[in-house]
Amino acid sequence: MQLQTIPINKNWHFKQTTPLNASCASTWLPVSQFPTVAHLDLLHHNLIPDPYIDTNELSCLWVNDADFSYRTTLPPIPSLTSPAQKIVLVFDGLDTIVSVYLNEKLILESNNMHISHRVDVTSLLSSSSSSENVLELKFTNAPAYAKREMKRIGYKGNGTDVHFGGPERLFVRKAQFHWGWDWGPAVNTCGPWKGVRMEVFEQRVGGLVVRQKVEESLESVMVSVKGKVEGGAEKVVLVVTDPEGEVVGRETVGVNAEGAFEGEVKVEKPRLWWPFGYGEQPLYTVKAEIEGSHLVERRVGVRKLKLLQHGLEGEEGTSFTFEVNGVRIFCGGSCWIPGDFMLPRMTEERYRDWLTLAKEGNQVMIRVWGGGIVESDDFYNCCDELGILVWQDFLFACGDYPASDDFCELVKKEAEQQVIRVGHHASLAIWAGNNEDYMLAERWGWEYDPKDQEGPWDHTNFPARKIYERILPEVCERLAGDVPYWRSSPYGGETSNDLRVGDTHIWDVWHGKMSPFQDYKAYTSRFISEFGFESAPSLRTLHTAITSPSERHWQSLTFDAHDKGPGHQRRYGMYSGENFRFRFNPLSDFVYCTQFLQAEAMKYAYNHWRREFRGPGKEFCSGILVWQLNDVWPGTSWALVDVRGDRKASFYITKRALVRVGVGMERVVTGSVPYMVTSYPAPKRKLAVWAVNGFLGKLDCKLRLKAFEIETGKEVELGERERDVVLEGNQTTELLEVELGKEAEKMVVVAYLDDSKTGERLARWVDWPEPLKFVHFSKNPNVQAKVVGQEVVLSADAPIKGVMLSVPISEGGDDARWDDNFVDLVPGEEVRIGVKGLEARKVETRWLCDWENEKGFEL
Template identity: 70%
Template structure:
C-alpha cells in the first residue's frame, strides 16, 4: 500500500476575461501573476488596471467587479496505482465557479468560505494517457447575488445596508469585498486558495481534537473523533499525544467502526498549561492520528481551562462578561481585526506574523476577528497560539438583514461546521459570536424583533436570520466547539443588544451617533467593550504612497477624500479638534500630527477610565476593551491604530502603555461650580484622583511619587509634603484606589506627573502625566526646546525639555527613507526628567520631533 500523496496544481495557470464588457481587456489567455490568485492581481500584473490602492484608481477598476473570468491549467501527470483514489481539492474558490475537467462539469461552487473535494478517479481513468485541462469559470458575485436576492426575496427595506447593496447578504462571500467605511470596493474572483491532487488508498478524512482541563488544573482530557475514507471496519488508527519537547505523553491504538469512524478520550496528568502571554507560557502539544504507512493528521493544541463568567456584580447593575483562563480572570485589552488585504492570495504567513507580533508588542491580549471578513487562515490562529493572544471570532455576517431560507440556512450550516472543525482546536480561540451588529441594527431600524419571543419561528418577520443566530449556529457550536462558548452577536445582551450592564457593547456615540465628546467615554462604561474607535490619518509616508500628485496632498483634496471612506469625517476632525486643542490642518504633515493626536487622546481617555473598572473579583465592571481597529487594508485614513505599512500611530503607543502590566492613572475631578449662567469657563478641577491597575497575580509594595509644574514657565510647583510621596500596596489583578491630590486654584496651569516605583529596588514601574482640559486653554512655554540625544549604538534616544511638553512624536525625516521602529512614542515631557525611548533602524539618520503647538509662533500663529 502506498502513502497518501499530495501534488500541487500550481503551475502553468492562465486566465482571461470570459464575458464581453465595454472594456474587455483580457480577451485572450495570459499567464497568471501567481498562484493562488484573483483576477485583480492578474490584471494588475499585466498592466490592464492601475493599482486600485493608489490615487483614485479604485473608480477606474470598478468594472472588474462585474466581469467574468476563466482560469485554466493542465493537470500534472499522475502515476497512480490502480487501487488508489484520486481527489481534486480546492481549498477556496471565490465565489461563483463552474469547474470542468476538459468538457465535463465536475463542480459548481457558490461559497468562498468552504473547501471542495471532488473524486475524479473515474473521469481520469477514461482519459488515461491524454492531457487533461482543468478549467474554472468564474461568474461575478454581484450579478449572482442580485438574482439570489430576487429568488429568495429581500425582507428588509434597504436602510439596514450601509456597505454595498443588500444583494451582498445573499451570497456567501467576504462582505467587505463590497467596500466598507475603511476600504475600497474590490469584488474579487478567482482561485484564491491552493488547488491540489490527493492520491490515496486510505486516508483520515476528518480529525476533530478538543481538550478539557479539570477545575483543579491537575489533569486534562483529550477528546478525539475522526473518520477514515475507503477504510473497512476494524481499521487500526494510532493516536499519540506528544509534549512540546517532542516526547510521547500517551499513545493508543483503536479500531474504526463499521462506518469508518473512531473516537476516544486520552487522559493527561499534570499538563503544562497554555496561558495568554500576560500570565504565562504557551506550550503546545501535538495530537496525531495515523494509518501506519498511509496517512497521518496532526493538530497542535494548548491545554487551558476556559470559562466565560457572567456573574452578579457587587456594586454595579447587571453581570460581568469576563474570560477566565486557568482560573485567572483576564482583562482582555486589544483590538479588532479586519482582513489584511482585499487581494487575499498575496497576504502571506509572514504578514500575519508581523501583524500579530506587533499586537503583542503593544500588550494586546485579545484580537477580535470581525464578521464582515473571514475565518482567517490556519496560520493566523497557529501564530496566535504561539504568541499567547486570545482570539474572539465572529461568524461571517455583518451589518445586514440576512435571509434564512431553507437552502441558505443549509449552506450556512455546512460553512459553519467546516470552519468550527478547521480552527476550533486552537488554544487561542475563546469565543464564537453569531454576527457583527445585526441585532443592534434590528433595534435601530425597527425590524420585527421581539426579544421576549425565544421560540420562533421567525420566517414571517423581516428579521428571519434569528434562525441562523439562535438555532443553526448554537447547535453547531454545542456539537463541535468543545469548551469555546457561543454568543449570539456582537454586541449582544440585556434589554437591548447594547445594554451597558450585560454582555458586550459597541460604543459608537463618540465619533458616530450622537458624536459625543470623547470625554463622554466614561459614561459609556460597560461590561465588555468589543468595539469603539476614533479616526486619524496614516503616516505621512503612507499618504504620499496613496496620493502621488503633490497638488492633491492636502486633507481637503479629492484624492484624500477618496482614501477616507468614513462618513462625515471632515466635519468631525474640525469639531473634535476645536473642542480640545489649538490645531493646524495644513500642510499635510500637520493634519497627520493633529488627527493622530486627537485619536490618541481619545484612546487615552477611554482606556484610562475603562480599565480602572476591572476592580477584582465581583467588581469586574469592565473586563475588556477592543478598539476598532488594529490594522488597515490600504493606504487610507481610518480608525486603525497602525497603518497598512505597519507604521504605528500615537494611539498604538497610548494603548500599549494603557495595557501595561502595571499602570498608574489619574483623573481631575470637578471641585466646584459657579451658581451663575456663564459660558466658556471650564468647571474648577482642583483635585486629582489617583489609582493603580495591576495585571500581576501577586500584590506589590510600591511608592507613589508626585510632582507638579507650571506649564508656561516650567517652574516646579510645591506640593504639600505629605502628598509628594506615599507608600502603596497594589492589589493583584485589579485596581487599587490610591487617593486624591489637591492641586489648588492654579490647576488650569499645572501639569502633574505620577511615578510608581518598586518599594525595594526603586525601579520605576509606571508613569502618568496629567494635564488640565481642554488643552486649547493651556498656554505652553514660548520657544520650549525638546532636546534629543541618540545613544552610542543607536538603540536608544533620550529626550528632555525645560518645560512641560505634550505629545512628542519622534521620527526619521520622510526624505531619509523608511522610518525607524520606535519602542515608545507620543511622549509627554516634564522638566528635570530624561525619557529613554528604544529604537531600531536609525542607521545614522537624523531624529526629528513634533509636539503639540510646535507650530505656534510661525506666521499666522503668533501668540
Template identity: 35%
Template sequence: MEHPVQELSLGSFPWEWRKAASSSDDWTKCKTFPTVIHFELEQAGQIPDPFIGDNENDLQWVGLEDWEFRTRFPTPQGFNHFRSVVLSFDGLDTVAKVFLNDQVILQNDNMFVPLQVDVSAALKEGEMNDLRILFESADRVAKEREAVYGKLDSTIRDGSRLHLRKAQYHWGWDWGPKEVTCGPYKDIKLRLYDQEIDDIHVTTELTDDLSTATVSVEVALAEAASDGRVEVSLESQDGKTLEQKIMNISKGSDTMLFTVPNPQLWWPAGHGDPNLHQAVVKLLSRDGKDIQTKSIAFGIREIKLIQRPLDGAEGTTFMFQVNKKPIYICGNNWVPSHNQTPAVTTQMYSDMLSLAVRNNNNMIRLWGGGYFEHDDFYNICDQKGLLVWHDFMTACGIYPVNKSFLESVAIEVRAQVKRLRNHACIALWCGNNEDLFCAENNGVEFDASDVTGPWDKTPLPQRIIYLQIWPEIIRELTPEIPYWPSSPFGGKNSNDPTVGDVHQWNVWHMQQLHYQQFPQLGGRFVSEFGMHAFPDIRTVKAFAPNQADRFPNSRMMDTHNKSHGAESKMGKYLWSNFHLPRTMESFIYVSQLLQAEALDYAIIHWRREWKGESREYNAGSINWQLNDSNPTTSWALVDYYHRRKPAFYTSARAFAPVSVGITRTPFWHFVDNDNPITTHIPRYELWGSSFLNNPIALELRVRAYDIAHLKEISLDPALAVSQVTLGSNKSTELLNIPDSDMRRFGVTESSYIVLSATLHDPVTGKEVARKVSWPEPYRYLNLPAESTANVTVAGDTATIVCGSYPLKGVFAHVAEDDGDDPDWEDNMYDLMPGETIVLVGKGLNGREVRLRHLANVE
C-alpha cells in the first residue's frame, strides 16, 4: 500500500538551548524556532542589544563559545510501514553535530546546504525522541582551518572566514558588526513517505511574436521510488486550469510539455504586470489516490543576457532582454536585513521590497557576502516584478581550493540552484562578489582573459570555482538562466568599462574622485557605486543613547560606521562641496544631500547612454545599497528602521519611466593657486529619457536664475517653452544652450546660474519629470538668509510654495518629538522662485511640516 506523504515540523515542539560547557540541567527555553544563539540570548535578557552603543565589543565572547539546542518529539504511529523516514534540515548555521537519541546521525560545516538523513533505525517506537544539535564556534573552527590550509587574502575583515561556508558578513563588513552566531536557522522536519516528488523544474519558451508559450514541466521522484504516476495542471494567475495531463514516470524523472496561446507574460516592474502561473503536480497511487501535491509558482517569460558589438564604441553590450524587449536595469544592491536571521520577517521583506519598487527598481542584486535568502524574499520578488541578480555566496577574498572545500561549494550551489530556479525573478547567477577584482587589487598577477584554464598552476587557481565548477552545474540544472563568473568581470581586467559589469568605487573608495565625475566613470553596466550618508537623527539617537556621543566624529559614531577611513572620506566630500554645518542635525542633512546629489549625478548621466539599438553604451546601474542590517552610517537608501534618506526620492526620480537631465560644462567653478579666480560662463546640454514602448510628446519648460545677482534670467520664448518628443525606450537629446546664448541673455562671468528643466504633459500641464542644475561647489554660494518657503498642511497633504529665491534640497519632515515621518510619496526637491509642489504623506494627519534646505543649514 502506498501511503500519503507525511511531514512534521519539529518547530512545533518546544526547543531549548544552553552553552555547551554548562551542567546538564542548565537549559533555557527558546523564544522562537528557527533560531540562532544571539537572538535567544538577547530575548532571554542575558545580553544587551548588540546594535546599541558599543555593546558589540563586549559580546564577542558569544561567537567563541560552543552552543547546544535540543527538543523532544514523538515517533509517529506506523512509521515503520513507510519506505523512507528522514529528518530534513533546511539550514544549520554552521559547524554542527546532530544527535538523535544520543546517536550521531549527521555532521555539517556548510550553512548553505540543506541536509537529510534516514532515521528509521534511530527512532524509538511509541516513545519520545531526543534531538540535540551541538554547534561549535565557527570563529574558532575557521581559525583552526586557516592554521591547516594557510592564510588567504581577504580584502575585508578576518581572512579566516574564507575557510568556512558561512555567511561572510557574520565576521563584520564595512557596513555591519561582527556577530559570528550559530543555530538551527531554518526549519527541521520529519518526513515519511513511500513515494515522493523530489523536484519540479518549470521552464518556458516564447515564439518571436510572443503569441505562444511552450511550458516544460520536468518532475523527478525520490530515489527510493523511481517509478510513479503524476498529474500536472497548469493554472493561470486567477486560478483557472489551462491544461491538465497525466504521465507515468519510469526512470526517476520525465517531462511534460504544454502549449499556452496568448500567454499572460511575467514582466519586470515598470514594463508590465508580473503575471504568475501555477504548475500543480500530484503524485498518484496505483489506484489513483493523491499521495502528495506540490504547487510551483512560475512566470511565463524569457530572460537573456545580450553581449554584442556597439556602434562607434569598443567592447560589447551588457544588456538584459526580457520577453524580446531590451530592459534598462534600475536597481539596488541587497544586503541581509539583520545579523540574526530569525529577526527577519515576511513583513520586513515585503516592506523593503515594496520600497524597492517605489524607488522605480526593476532589479535587486543579492550580494554574495550574505546568505541564500528565505523563500519569502524570492516569492515577493516574483510578485512585484523584481528581477534578481543572484551572487553565489563568496565575497572579497581568495578562497581555498582544497578538495573538501571544492566539493562543499559544488554541493551548496547545486542544492540552492535547484531550490530557486523556478522563480520568475531569477535573472542571473553570478559566481562571486569582487573576488577576482580583489585579487587584482591585492597584486595577484593573472591573465584575466583566460577563461578556459586549467588554472591549478597559476597564481589564481580559485578560478576553477567560478569558471568551471559552478558554470557546469548551471549548464546542467538551469541553462535557461544566464551565468556570469564574477562581479565585476569582463575584458582586459575585471573592471573593464567596455566589457561586462563594473564596480565604480573611484568615488568614495580608491581614488576618491569628485562625485561630479560620475558621468565619465560609467561602463557598459554598473553593478555597484554609491555614497555614504548618516541615517535619520532618530536612528542616531537609538544607537547612541547618550547625548554626549552625538557629534559627527565621536567614538560612538565611528563604532556605528564600519567603512575604513569613512570619517576622512566624509570630511573630504563635505569639505569639498558644502559650508560645514555646526549641529548634528544639520551634519546629518548635509551628508544626506551629498548622497542624493552623487547618486543623481551617476544615474541620470549613465542613463543618457541608453541610446537605442546597437547604442546601449550603458544598460543599467545598481546602487550600493538599498538596506542596512543594523543601525549605522552606510551607503543605504533606507536605514535599519526603514527610514528613508533623501537619496531614496532623488534616485527614484532618476530611475523613473521618464526623466530629464542637464549637464553643464564646466561643472565646477574652479579656484586655484596660480589663477586666484577662474571664471566662466557655462554651456548646457539637456536630454530626456523614456522606458516607454512608444514615443511620447511632451512640453519642455526651461528657467534660469542668477543666484549671485538674485535675478531671473530672461530666456528666448522658444527656449523657455518648446515641444519635444522622446523616443521609445531610449534617451533623446533635447537642447543645447551654448555659452554665447547665455551671454546674450545677460549672464556674465560673475553669475552663478541655477537652470531648471521640467517636462509636462502638453494636454493636462502635469509635470512628468524635473531637473534643476546648480552651480558647484555649493560652498561657493552665499545663499540669501531670506531663502524660504511657505508650507500649509491639510490632512495628509503638504503644499510648499517657494519664496523669492531658489531653494536647494528641500526636504520635508516632522519634528523629532512628533513621531516618525509620514510615508511620503515623494520628497527632496530643488525649487525655483514661486514654484509650488504638493507632497502627499500617508500618516501626516495634519502634523506640522518642517523644511530642511541648503540655505537654512546651521
C-alpha cells in the first residue's frame, strides 16, 4: 500500500492549566489556527492585548509563565489490512516542554522545540466507529523548566555573561529570542508550533540525505543518496530528473539488514545553479522510492561550493571567500532574525516577500542568526529559487551554554535532524557553531585558552567548547556534504574578532566604544558577518505601535518600550551631533534624522569595505552582512526594513552599494591640524575615485566628474573631468585621485560611470564634505518634482542631501513602493525614481537642511 498521510489540524482546543490570571482560558476554547501557540489563541479570544502595541508587553508577561494544554479528537482511523502496516503520529515541532497523551496514555515527552518526533501508536488506537481517539498535548512553561535545569546541571558562568533574558534560557533548547532581545519584547511562547499528522504505511523511506560532489571541470556531478527504510523493503530506486522533469539518472540500490541504503547517481553536463546575478537557478529533483509504497523527493541545485582561506598579497592573514562554480563571490547582504515571535504566523508568502525584498536590494547572502530557529523549509526553498546564499548559525547565541552529557546528546540529535532537513539546499553556504559565544568568552574572561585544542573543558566555565569543537563538527563532517563548518560567528585568528582571519562582528561602532562610524574603515576585515546602526521605523509603523497621540514623541515611555537597544537615546544624540544638524521633535523629524544617520553609516561602511575586494589574492574583504534585514515588531532597531515592510533610507543605500557596477569616492587627508590648535578637522582636499565591476568580464567605461558649490549651486572646475577607464571583472579598480583645492569643504562632487559603447549610465555617486554639520546648504533651493507615469522626476538648482519621498499619512493607506529613495541631487541632472501604488496621492519630500530654513514640498 502507498503511505497515507492524514493531517491532524482540525478541532483543536486549548485551555490554561495554571490559573495565573483572571482572564485566563479556564475552559476548553477553540484555537485560532493550527499550528498555533498560546499567545495567538489568547489574542484570538481577547484574553490578552496585542503585546506588540503600546506597553502591552507588560500585560502579557504572565503568559510566559503559564501552562497550557491542547486537545483534539483524531480523524477516523483507517482499517489496517496487513499485520505489517503501522500507524505513526508525527510531530514536526512542539514548543517546548510537553507531555503527549493518547487516550490518556503518555506516549511522548519532549524538551526541545527544534526537533521532530515519530511515535508508533498502532496498538493504542481504536478503530471502532463508536470510540474517539483523544490526543492531548500538555505544555509546561519553559522559564520554570529552564530554571530547574540550571539548578540541576549547575551554572558555571556569571549572570552578567547572559545577553539577553536570564541565564536559565541557556539550559533549554528553545528559540533564544523568546526571552526578549535588544530588538524585541519578551514573548515566550508554547504550543504545537509546527504540524501534526498521522502516517499509515507498510514501508517507508526516512532520514533521506542528498548531497553532491561536482567535478572540478563542472562537467559532471555525483549525487549521493542515503537513508533508512521502515518495513523491510529489499531495494530503493534512486531517480534524478532535470528542471524540465526528464530523467537524467537512475540507480537501484539494496537495503541492508539494518534497513539502511546508500547509492550514487552520476549526471553528465549538469545545468549549474548560481547565486543571482551570476547565472540561473535550475533545480533538479532527486527521488528515493520504494515502488508501490513510498516516494521522497528533494530539490537540488548543482553547484560546486568552496570556502577559500588563502594567503593574501601584501597583507597578513588569509581570505574568507565563498567560491561557487569557480567564481569568487562578494557576499553583500544582511542578517535575518525570526519573522515573528509567534512563529506559526509565518507563511510561505511572508517568507517569499521578505526574501524577494532582499534580492531587490541586491543582497546575495542572508545570515540566519543563531538566536532564532533553523528556518522553515519555505525559507530555504525560496533562497534556492531566488539565488540567495544562506549563512546558517546553529542555535546558540550570546551565552555560556552547559555541556552536561544529556544536554550534549540532545544537541547532537537536534543538529543531526536540522542538517538532514535543510542540508541539501543549494543556497546553504556555511554552518556556524553559534553567535558570539567565543567573543563573549574573551570579553567576560571565561576560562578559554585557544591553544588548548585537546580538552576536555568540563572543568572550565566555558564547557560548551565541547559542543562547538567536537559535537557539531562531527555532525557536519558526517552529514553536511560540501557545506563547511565554522566554529562560531565571529571566529578566527588570535581573537574571535581578528581583522586578518575569519569573520568579524563590528560593534565598536554604535555599541562598545561608540566609535564614530567613520572608523568603519579601520575595522575592515576579511568578512564582516555582522555590524549595524539603529534607526526609527516609518512614521506609519510608529503610529501602529503607539496609539496615544500624546506618547508619539521620542522621549515617551511608550516609545522607549519599543526601542530595546541599550543606551539608544544617548547614542542618537551623540552620533547626530557629531555629524549633522538635527531635530528630533516632532516625531516625523526623529524618523527622518535617525534614518538619515543610519543610512550615512551604512554608506560609509559599504563604500570602504566593498572597495577591498580587489581581485585574486587581494580579497581583503569578501563579504558584508548588515545587522539586520527585517524587524519582528513595530519598534526601533537596526533593521533596514521595518515590520510593515516600509523601507528605511539604509535599505536604498545598501541597494545602491551592492549594484553589479558601482563607483565610489573618498576624501583623502592632505594636511594636519596646525600646532597647538584643537577642534579643527584635518583638511581633505584630494579625492580618490574607484569603481567595482561585479560582472566576470572587463568593462570599458567613461568616468565623468562634476563639482558644485553647495551653497550657490555654481559649477566648480576640476583638474580632471573625464577619463576612459577599464574595469577588470569581479573586483574593484582604482581609477584616479583629483585635487579639490582650498574650497574642498564647500563643494560636492558627483561621479558618473557610463558604458563606453552604449552610453548607458552604469553608476553614480555623490560625495560630500564631512562633517555635514559644518556645511552651509542653499537657503532657497529650487527643487522641482513631477510625477510622470510611474516615475517621480527630481531636479534642483543647488546640491541637495538625502531626499526622501513618501506618501503623507494624511493621504491614507500604505506608503508607495519606491524603486529608489534617499537620493542626493546636483544641478543640471534629473533623477528618475520608479514608483508603484501611488494612486494619485500626494508625495511628501524632505531633505537635510539647517532647520532654520526648512524646506519640503508635496506633489
